[in-house]
Amino acid sequence: MDKGKEGKLIKRFLVYGLVQGVGFRPFVHSLAVRLGVEGNVCNLGGIVEIIAKAPEEVLSRFLLELKNDKDKDYEIHGVEEEELKEEELSKENLNEGFVIKASASSLHTFSLTPDIGLCDKCAKEVLDEKNRRYRHPFISCAACGPRYTILKQTPYDRQTTVMQEFPMCEECGEEYTSPGERRFHAETISCKACGPQLFWKAAKSKNLCGSIESGKEENAFQNAVAVLRDGGIVAVKGIGGYHYVCSPFLPETVKRLRLLKGREKKPFALCFPDINMVKEYAEVTQEEERLLLSKAKPIVLLYEKKRKIADEVSGESIYLGTFLPYTPIQLLLTRMLGPLIMTSANDSGKPIIKEEKEIFEVGSEYLDGILYHDRKILRSVDDSVVKVTMGKPQIIRRSRGYVPFPILMEGQGPDIFCAGGDLKAAFCFYKEGRAVVSQYFGDLEEYDILKEYENSFVDLKELLGIAPMLAVCDLHPGYFSSEFARRLKLPLLQVQHHHAHIASVMAEHRLKGKVLGIAFDGTGYGPDGNVWGGEFLVCEGGDFTRIGHLRYTSLIGGDASLKDAKKLALCYLLQEGLETSLPDERTAVIRAALKSGTNTYLTSSMGRLFDGVSALLGICKENRYEAEAAIMLEQEARKALINGIEPACLQFAVTKDEEMYLLDPAPVLKELVRLKEYEKKEALALGFHYAVAEAILTLCKEVKRKENINDIALSGGVFGNTLLLEKVTMLLEEEGFSVYRNEAVPPGDGCISLGQTFIGLERAAKGQLS
Numbered sequence: 001m002d003k004g005k006e007g008k009l010i011k012r013f014l015v016y017g018l019v020q021g022v023g024f025r026p027f028v029h030s031l032a033v034r035l036g037v038e039g040n041v042c043n044l045g046g047i048v049e050i051i052a053k054a055p056e057e058v059l060s061r062f063l064l065e066l067k068n069d070k071d072k073d074y075e076i077h078g079v080e081e082e083e084l085k086e087e088e089l090s091k092e093n094l095n096e097g098f099v100i101k102a103s104a105s106s107l108h109t110f111s112l113t114p115d116i117g118l119c120d121k122c123a124k125e126v127l128d129e130k131n132r133r134y135r136h137p138f139i140s141c142a143a144c145g146p147r148y149t150i151l152k153q154t155p156y157d158r159q160t161t162v163m164q165e166f167p168m169c170e171e172c173g174e175e176y177t178s179p180g181e182r183r184f185h186a187e188t189i190s191c192k193a194c195g196p197q198l199f200w201k202a203a204k205s206k207n208l209c210g211s212i213e214s215g216k217e218e219n220a221f222q223n224a225v226a227v228l229r230d231g232g233i234v235a236v237k238g239i240g241g242y243h244y245v246c247s248p249f250l251p252e253t254v255k256r257l258r259l260l261k262g263r264e265k266k267p268f269a270l271c272f273p274d275i276n277m278v279k280e281y282a283e284v285t286q287e288e289e290r291l292l293l294s295k296a297k298p299i300v301l302l303y304e305k306k307r308k309i310a311d312e313v314s315g316e317s318i319y320l321g322t323f324l325p326y327t328p329i330q331l332l333l334t335r336m337l338g339p340l341i342m343t344s345a346n347d348s349g350k351p352i353i354k355e356e357k358e359i360f361e362v363g364s365e366y367l368d369g370i371l372y373h374d375r376k377i378l379r380s381v382d383d384s385v386v387k388v389t390m391g392k393p394q395i396i397r398r399s400r401g402y403v404p405f406p407i408l409m410e411g412q413g414p415d416i417f418c419a420g421g422d423l424k425a426a427f428c429f430y431k432e433g434r435a436v437v438s439q440y441f442g443d444l445e446e447y448d449i450l451k452e453y454e455n456s457f458v459d460l461k462e463l464l465g466i467a468p469m470l471a472v473c474d475l476h477p478g479y480f481s482s483e484f485a486r487r488l489k490l491p492l493l494q495v496q497h498h499h500a501h502i503a504s505v506m507a508e509h510r511l512k513g514k515v516l517g518i519a520f521d522g523t524g525y526g527p528d529g530n531v532w533g534g535e536f537l538v539c540e541g542g543d544f545t546r547i548g549h550l551r552y553t554s555l556i557g558g559d560a561s562l563k564d565a566k567k568l569a570l571c572y573l574l575q576e577g578l579e580t581s582l583p584d585e586r587t588a589v590i591r592a593a594l595k596s597g598t599n600t601y602l603t604s605s606m607g608r609l610f611d612g613v614s615a616l617l618g619i620c621k622e623n624r625y626e627a628e629a630a631i632m633l634e635q636e637a638r639k640a641l642i643n644g645i646e647p648a649c650l651q652f653a654v655t656k657d658e659e660m661y662l663l664d665p666a667p668v669l670k671e672l673v674r675l676k677e678y679e680k681k682e683a684l685a686l687g688f689h690y691a692v693a694e695a696i697l698t699l700c701k702e703v704k705r706k707e708n709i710n711d712i713a714l715s716g717g718v719f720g721n722t723l724l725l726e727k728v729t730m731l732l733e734e735e736g737f738s739v740y741r742n743e744a745v746p747p748g749d750g751c752i753s754l755g756q757t758f759i760g761l762e763r764a765a766k767g768q769l770s
Helices: 024-035 056-068 120-126 170-176 217-229 251-261 275-281 286-293 328-337 356-360 447-464 480-487 497-509 559-563 565-574 587-596 606-616 628-642 666-675 681-707 722-734 749-765
Strands: 009-018 038-044 047-054 075-084 098-100 198-202 234-237 242-246 299-303 319-323 340-344 369-373 385-389 392-397 416-418 428-431 434-437 470-474 492-495 515-525 531-540 543-550 553-556 600-603 653-657 660-664 711-715 738-741
Touching: 009 056, 024 038, 024 047, 024 056, 024 098, 047 056, 056 075, 120 328, 198 217, 217 234, 217 328, 217 369, 234 328, 234 356, 242 251, 251 340, 275 286, 275 319, 286 299, 286 385, 286 392, 328 340, 356 369, 385 722, 416 749, 428 447, 428 749, 434 749, 447 480, 470 480, 470 749, 480 492, 492 497, 492 749, 497 515, 497 531, 497 711, 497 738, 497 749, 515 606, 515 681, 531 600, 531 606, 531 681, 543 681, 553 565, 553 587, 553 606, 559 565, 565 587, 565 606, 565 666, 606 628, 606 666, 606 681, 628 681, 628 722, 653 681, 660 681, 666 681, 681 722, 711 722, 722 738
Parallel strands: 038 098, 234 369, 299 385, 416 470, 470 492, 515 711, 543 660, 711 738
Antiparallel strands: 009 047, 009 075, 038 047, 198 369, 234 242, 242 340, 299 319, 385 392, 416 428, 428 434, 515 531, 531 543, 553 600, 653 660
């Protein structure tokens, strides 16, 4: 240890985490000055480098306080520490006193900061009449504001963002350069004098305030308020794109919103002005409150209390999608008007609109005005959706507030691009132990979504400065994502869909050795040419063996058939000779199609079985949005729990055919048909959930007995079902199993690219890419 002539050590700290664009460097500066540490702090792409010179005990205290500050706006995920000799440093790297150096590029560019929701201090200022930023719609500080959606290139500095177009006024410039100010080096700093401006555009058919367009932002804002108060619908520009906004209390307005979006039934989320009002409408646990108030400010699914809003907002759903304002405009609107529906401005299935040209061309009779501003959005990012299961967050849609923050992974390997899947598409770049999963795109079968996906690939690739040496994609020969990966002309690894699901859990929890993965979802291409979806896989490293599945059933193909849950139910019932229990004029035609094999396929899909059972019980016969029938089935089961209704006694047959375990639903279907005439559907729905959970337990115990596997990984969209996930986890943990699930990425197909990354790294490490 070299303490030099002054008895001081020199150390380089490389700090990883949420440390850029959140006031971290100013905090380091003030801490160093207070403790008498010499040196400097600098952004190096996505991480922060600190050169610090001080006596050993001072450096220890410096690092301790850095990690443990309770009021911090940053998050440290790791610190690398290296001792240096004075002669190893240039004059620029070692100063008398402590300075903040300009950002520099480096190899460590693979970490970017997500957009950060409005912080409490800025929220307080924007509502304070005495503050110079009172009602400033773009108030932000070092701890909040847009980051990812305004970044042109790394490192994150004002001149590399769209804020470059708004030169700071004298007062903002003074705050920006004053150590101790909370806007010291806040790159999005602005005020009414120098920042972006709000504008209003009324629909051409409207006559609002006698003006089509106004450059005076308070007038613009008041026009929007007047329209909303009058029952209108306004497009409001946010951070990652436009929202359609309207009152949740006016049924006719909500019906018009559904016509505007082409969204028949799927519930809308509400933005509330504060957490206290959220609690008036929904049950809020401590963890749910923490999520609502977090920097990401996602949409959190809560159990609704007695309904106060129009039924047209969320229909029969027992959940209420809620979030708190993450922009000043949202705060100002909800403070004046109360809860508001804020839903992505797009046609159903299309990308969220982010540019004025496109929103101006909407031209719908249902849109009454547009509240927009002149700060550009460089990339569209939808709202994230989260719910809490067993006291922990479960991400349903990972986007704004979480993307592009990297997921840290073990091991090293080549730079990789992973294409993900086609539904709920999201791709992933891997470099130097970090996996950056992109924002959520939607279904790549939609041309505009595919273009958005392809353009985002180029955008994020350049932003991260990565040159992938390997591409990984789904095994499905017809996936658009797989075709895109093939066009890159890189060495290509194809990965089975459900293997990727389980690998994503292994990546998140760094699981070693053999893992029994249970992947339940709608569809995934199986190597045997059938459609998989109810899978039991023994996974180890980058390999898997299929040891069990839901028994194959023949279903009729086509997207329309997937929406028609009653047709799915008839397919299941026909194969058990139970079709008379569900009268339908199409029965003979379906029977003939199944018999001849016309447009049919074999599937082990657990998602389709949930759909079929929902229709069989008369709960939901048509999926008007994705997984509606399964969601309604879960809700009926939840009602049974809430009302103390005993579950019906149902049981799958668990058999073994040669080397394969089979979950046979025939006994469950027969019993449901027998009981549905005189048992409550809530009891039957709950009994079905419990039967699935018990079947999983039976199979896991058998595999543990034979192969001594104790780690269970659960993934797939079916495990978005909270009731099933809770029951399965409880049963398995009572038997001593260690149960893991997706937490950092969704259990649905949003996790696929992360799983592909894990498998790509494992195969590369073993030289198994050819």
